[in-house]
Amino acid sequence: MRVLMVAYYWINDGKESMIGVYKRCVRVGTALAERGHEVLLAPHGMNLPAPEPPGIKFVELPFTPMQHDNAAFGLSENDQNRSQMLDRLTELAPDLLVIGEAPLSGMFLETAMCTAELDLPTVIFDNAYGDFLAEQMWYGQNGLADAMVLTGPTSFHWSDAPKCVRQVPPFVDDVPNAANDLLDDLEISDEPLVTIFAYDVKVERVALDVAASLDADGPTLLFLSRNPETLRARLGELRPRVRTRVIAPPADPVLFDLLRRSKLAIVKHGFMQITEAVSLGTPVLSIRHNGPEWMEYTPEFFHQFAAVTSGSDLSEVLSEVERLLALPPDEVAKVHSGPFRAAEQAAAFLEQRIRRDVAARRRSVKLAASHSAG
Numbered sequence: 137m138r139v140l141m142v143a144y145y146w147i148n149d150g151k152e153s154m155i156g157v158y159k160r161c162v163r164v165g166t167a168l169a170e171r172g173h174e175v176l177l178a179p180h181g182m183n184l185p186a187p188e189p190p191g192i193k194f195v196e197l198p199f200t201p202m203q204h205d206n207a208a209f210g211l212s213e214n215d216q217n218r219s220q221m222l223d224r225l226t227e228l229a230p231d232l233l234v235i236g237e238a239p240l241s242g243m244f245l246e247t248a249m250c251t252a253e254l255d256l257p258t259v260i261f262d263n264a265y266g267d268f269l270a271e272q273m274w275y276g277q278n279g280l281a282d283a284m285v286l287t288g289p290t291s292f293h294w295s296d297a298p299k300c301v302r303q304v305p306p307f308v309d310d311v312p313n314a315a316n317d318l319l320d321d322l323e324i325s326d327e328p329l330v331t332i333f334a335y336d337v338k339v340e341r342v343a344l345d346v347a348a349s350l351d352a353d354g355p356t357l358l359f360l361s362r363n364p365e366t367l368r369a370r371l372g373e374l375r376p377r378v379r380t381r382v383i384a385p386p387a388d389p390v391l392f393d394l395l396r397r398s399k400l401a402i403v404k405h406g407f408m409q410i411t412e413a414v415s416l417g418t419p420v421l422s423i424r425h426n427g428p429e430w431m432e433y434t435p436e437f438f439h440q441f442a443a444v445t446s447g448s449d450l451s452e453v454l455s456e457v458e459r460l461l462a463l464p465p466d467e468v469a470k471v472h473s474g475p476f477r478a479a480e481q482a483a484a485f486l487e488q489r490i491r492r493d494v495a496a497r498r499r500s501v502k503l504a505a506s507h508s509a510g
Contacts, residue, residue: 137231137232138175138176138229138232139165139173139174139231139234139490141161141164141165141175141178142177142180142197142234142243142244142247143157143160143177143178143180144157144158144180145158145181156407158179158236159307160236160307161177161234162192164483164486165191166189166190167479168483168486171483173490175193176193176195177193178194178195180197180243197221197224197243198220200217218249221246221247221250222253222254225247225250225251230256232256232258232486232489232490233258236261237260238273248280248281257489258282259282259284259489260284260285261286262285262287263288263407264286264288264292265292265407265433265434266292266433268433270293270294270301270303271294271296274301278300282300283300284302286301286304287307288303288305288306289411289471290305291438291471291472292411292434302482304481305474305475305476306408306415306472307408307476307478307479308415309389311392312393314392315390318390318394319397322358324356324358329355329399330355330357330358330401330402330457331360331394331398331400331401332359333402333409334359334361334382335361335385336403336404338423338425339402339403339404340359342423342445342453343357343402344370346402346450347376347380349450350377352379354378355400356378357376357379358380358381358383358398359371359380359381359382359383360383360384360386361383361385362384368382392416395416395418398413399419400419400420400421400460400461401419401420403421403422404422405422405424405425414438414468415472415476416472417469419441419443419460419461419468420443421453422443423446423447424444424446437470441471443456
């Protein structure tokens with residue numbers, strides 16, 4: 137069967153900005169392809185070329201952002217988006233559409249409205265923030281979707297979710313000891329480790345301030361950077377007393393094992409990075425950018441494990457680093473319980489939805505044929 141997935145893929149100046157939705161779709165799409173399904177992915181906003189993931193074919197969907205008051209709703213006065221999108225979806229003829237995030241505006245909303253008009257089964261992916269927001273999200277979107285997959289640690293899951301809402305853990309490749317060889321090469325053994333997602337510019341700046349302020353007996357700081365040589369040069373000029381290492385971002389299994397072994401992660405203020413780290417038992421210092429605030433919707437007890445800061449007050453940052461490093465691991469472990477394997481769980485749910493909807497369509501066709509014959 138054919139599955140069409142729609143995701144944002146926004147990159148600025150060659151640096152990652154917003155591709156978390158894309159990554160989520162790729163992980164589930166790969167699992168679907170391994171199950172024998174044909175997977176199409178429309179990465180909206182992909183201005184820089186990227187290779188097609190194994191088993192997934194890139195396709196384009198027609199959408200022109202509007203330059204008027206209706207832009208937020210993905211509408212067009214001359215209806216060009218609607219007619220072109222309907223034609224393209226009819227041409228692609230998917231058995232199921234997956235929208236990578238709640239379709240509140242723009243291309244996602246336009247695609248969702250077209251699939252509703254075509255009576256095409258649709259599933260929405262989004263984040264699980266907790267009971268209240270999950271319930272609001274589903275009952276606000278179920279006019280456009282047949283089902284929903286929500287991602288997050290188990291403590292965020294909607295306790296009374298209907299069967300059409302599948303809740304899965306974070307998309308973590310949980311491979312024990314995957315980072316052993318890397319840590320040996322870096323000569324990092326049992327000392328406390330802080331992993332820093334320094335491919336975000338603001339995270340890098342704040343982490344450099346932290347490095348310059350820590351004493352020699354502080355934790356080892358491991359920077360993940362897309363420009364390791366440049367960052368090493370900056371650290372050389374800074375000459376911090378604390379021990380530092382800089383590497384390029386490793387493969388996901390190694391990355392997640394590094395997070396599991398870390399006492400602290402310093403990341404940008406994104407749902408996926410924060411919840412993946414804390415679900416692995418690692419507290420987070422989150423460097424906030426301008427944008428919507430979602431932490432207030434998460435369970436209250438979770439907030440102690442994820443400190444949010446703009447990074448402008450270094451004394452505040454250092455105080456939070458000290459507090460987070462001292463958190464008992466047993467307390468952090470309460471955020472998530474059970475295995476991961478989110479991609480496989482989501483793929484199985486989508487496969488179930490496809491089979492159910494296809495069977496329902498066949499029954500409908502047979503019923504219509506019998507009425508016509510009668």
